[in-house]
Amino acid sequence: MLDKGEHPHFDHLIDLTKGEINRSIFSDPDIYQRELKQIFARCWLFLGHTSQLPNENDFFTAYMGEDPVIVTRHSDGQIGAFLNMCRHRGNRVCRADSGNQRMFTCPFHGWTFANNGNLKTVPGYKQVYHEKLDMESHGLVPVAQIDTYKGMIFATFDVSAPSLEDYLGDMAWYLDMAIDRRDGGIEFLPGTHKWRINCNWKFPVDNFVGDSYHGPVSHGSAWESGFEGMPRRKKGYGYEGFQINAGGGHGFGARWAENEEQVYEMALPEFLAYEQERFPETHARLGDLRGMHLSPMHCSIFPNFSMLWQSGNMRVWHPRGVSETEGWSWCFVDKKADPDHRDMVRIHDLQRHGTSGTWEQDDVDNWVQSTLSSRGYVGRQFTQNISMGVEHEIEDPTTIHPDMRGRVAGFQNEINQRQLYAQWARMMNGDAPVVPGATA
Amino acid sequence: MKDDINLWFSINQFYTREARYLDDLEFDQWIGLMAPDLRYWMPIVSNRIGRGIGSELTERGHLAHFEDDFESMSNRVKRLATGRAWAETPPGRTNHMVSNVEVTGQDDAGVHVTSKFLIYRSHMETDQEVFSGTRKDVLRSDQETEWKIADRTIILDHAVLTQKSLGIFF
Numbered sequence: 001m002l003d004k005g006e007h008p009h010f011d012h013l014i015d016l017t018k019g020e021i022n023r024s025i026f027s028d029p030d031i032y033q034r035e036l037k038q039i040f041a042r043c044w045l046f047l048g049h050t051s052q053l054p055n056e057n058d059f060f061t062a063y064m065g066e067d068p069v070i071v072t073r074h075s076d077g078q079i080g081a082f083l084n085m086c087r088h089r090g091n092r093v094c095r096a097d098s099g100n101q102r103m104f105t106c107p108f109h110g111w112t113f114a115n116n117g118n119l120k121t122v123p124g125y126k127q128v129y130h131e132k133l134d135m136e137s138h139g140l141v142p143v144a145q146i147d148t149y150k151g152m153i154f155a156t157f158d159v160s161a162p163s164l165e166d167y168l169g170d171m172a173w174y175l176d177m178a179i180d181r182r183d184g185g186i187e188f189l190p191g192t193h194k195w196r197i198n199c200n201w202k203f204p205v206d207n208f209v210g211d212s213y214h215g216p217v218s219h220g221s222a223w224e225s226g227f228e229g230m231p232r233r234k235k236g237y238g239y240e241g242f243q244i245n246a247g248g249g250h251g252f253g254a255r256w257a258e259n260e261e262q263v264y265e266m267a268l269p270e271f272l273a274y275e276q277e278r279f280p281e282t283h284a285r286l287g288d289l290r291g292m293h294l295s296p297m298h299c300s301i302f303p304n305f306s307m308l309w310q311s312g313n314m315r316v317w318h319p320r321g322v323s324e325t326e327g328w329s330w331c332f333v334d335k336k337a338d339p340d341h342r343d344m345v346r347i348h349d350l351q352r353h354g355t356s357g358t359w360e361q362d363d364v365d366n367w368v369q370s371t372l373s374s375r376g377y378v379g380r381q382f383t384q385n386i387s388m389g390v391e392h393e394i395e396d397p398t399t400i401h402p403d404m405r406g407r408v409a410g411f412q413n414e415i416n417q418r419q420l421y422a423q424w425a426r427m428m429n430g431d432a433p434v435v436p437g438a439t440a
Numbered sequence: 441m442k443d444d445i446n447l448w449f450s451i452n453q454f455y456t457r458e459a460r461y462l463d464d465l466e467f468d469q470w471i472g473l474m475a476p477d478l479r480y481w482m483p484i485v486s487n488r489i490g491r492g493i494g495s496e497l498t499e500r501g502h503l504a505h506f507e508d509d510f511e512s513m514s515n516r517v518k519r520l521a522t523g524r525a526w527a528e529t530p531p532g533r534t535n536h537m538v539s540n541v542e543v544t545g546q547d548d549a550g551v552h553v554t555s556k557f558l559i560y561r562s563h564m565e566t567d568q569e570v571f572s573g574t575r576k577d578v579l580r581s582d583q584e585t586e587w588k589i590a591d592r593t594i595i596l597d598h599a600v601l602t603q604k605s606l607g608i609f610f
Contacts, residue, residue, distance in 0.1 A: 097599065099492040184485060191484045191503030195601035198567075221522040226515035331503045339501075347507055356482070356503045356606035358519055361527035364604045 019387025040065025051187035082140035184335035199367035209300035211414025241411035248425025249302030251416030389413030459536035
């Protein structure tokens with residue numbers, strides 16, 4: 001299936017006009033290997049939040065694709081990210097998920113690195129290396145670029161990647177609806193759900209970027225058993241909501257409130273008092289469109305970050321082979337939120353999303369089954385359908401509201417999935433990443 | 441009291457019955473073993489080294505795998521009965537093994553009991569999951585069901601869950 005020539009092209013796997021994609025992108029091991037290079041080594045990937053590194057010398061470990069990294073706050077306050085790989089035999093120099101350390105000593109032979117990546121000591125430097133080892137060029141491999149957007153830490157291994165600001169584009173402006181509603185922004189609660197799913201990593205990203213269609217069927221059982229999870233929608237509200245594509249494969253879906261009163265009518269009962277408390281501040285910070293009209297629900301930022309705004313939930317989908325994914329899920333709250341509200345967000349989130357989530361459980365099996373069906377030869381001869389509303393984009397989104405950015409379609413429309421796979425093909429077709437200092 | 445063999449036997453019998461309710465999908469019976477003021481909590485374990493040793497578990501107020509009360513656990517049970525809880529459609533086949541039962545104390549809250557569990561789950565065709573860990577319970581004696589579970593802390597050993605979800609009960 002994959003053209004193994006020098007310049008393979010991936011456009012033929014994605015037909016945006018018909019809304020069809022070739023299922024081999026979920027099962028072909030060659031395509032997966034190319035994704036690690038063209039997507040996970042080139043894109044800006046979400047690592048975590050600055051609130052996870054409150055003190056000097058704090059660190060946590062993360063992944064960029066299948067590459068393990070350590071994210072550190074150096075004693076000078078700088079946040080850095082480095083391959084968690086000793087430059088000698090490649091052993092992980094840090095086996096903890098988080099902690100506070102100035103130095104990382106490799107458990108294999110004892111090479112010791114500072115938390116800014118510098119190689120500090122090598123046992124037997126004089127006696128067995130005869131002072132010939134270039135310490136300076138054997139530090140932990142740093143990411144090519146690291147940056148934050150309002151506390152969100154992203155990094156890329158590609159020195160030729162655009163700036164984070166350009167990479168996020170209009171998505172950063174929309175992201176403010178999650179992370180900048182109140183003065184002080186957000187913070188992550190301690191604790192990360194981590195779990196393995198036998199699915200291709202793109203299925204959950206697809207699900208979160210634009211699939212408002214599966215809710216009533218996949219999540220009907222949770223909804224009717226007392227685990228309501230989304231804005232309460234009433235008849236006669238005007239717009240049902242929108243799928244908004246911010247470009248670059250980033251997109252989200254949002255309900256629409258006509259006025260302040262409807263914001264409260266749509267709020268889940270446990271969040272109503274807090275919505276009323278924060279509305280004036282949010283409205284003043286974000287304006288009518290972002291601070292009142294849009295009630296965002298689901299979102300993905302290319303390639304593997306997803307979010308559920310209402311539930312205070314952010315996650316990444318780490319690839320673990322062509323048919324395995326590791327979900328990492330966090331709960332976030334406004335920094336200004338009082339203890340009672342924090343409790344409510346946390347409990348709302350974990351009872352619906354993440355490992356024991358009454359919503360999440362049912363999603364997971366869908367992704368597993370969809371991945372399985374892409375493995376059979378015959379099944380792959382039939383395209384996957386993402387055609388919903390293919391000719392029903394809203395021509396001029398500014399007619400909805402003058403501030404509206406990006407490409408917009410109705411709430412039930414697979415525009416965001418089509419743009420996700422279009423971006424996938426662009427990245428797969430593009431230049432190889434430039435990893436600075438690579439020696440292989 | 442701690443070394444009372446009748447107490448120990450009674451609690452063992454209770455845990456065996458509880459496990460049978462879960463394995464036989466008799467969830468209404470199972471929820472009937474919970475006290476109305478139930479606290480059901482499964483913190484998250486992570487890998488720590490050096491000075492971090494001892495702080496592997498998330499605390500109250502942090503994110504957890506489960507942080508439920510009687511109402512939300514009842515709702516989780518209700519969800520399974522809808523016929524549209526797809527992660528359990530068809531239902532998984534489990535064996536809950538409970539052992540190393542130790543009465544660790546008794547106070548106004550009830551009898552404090554620590555036990556180990558090993559749960560095997562087979563799902564669909566070849567999906568298989570193993571859950572291992574520790575339970576710390578506070579049990580309250582009850583006329584109808586002999587004991588009621590008032591507080592259960594579940595410490596699952598896995599830092600990265602190899603299970604696709606936590607759709608079963610512990």
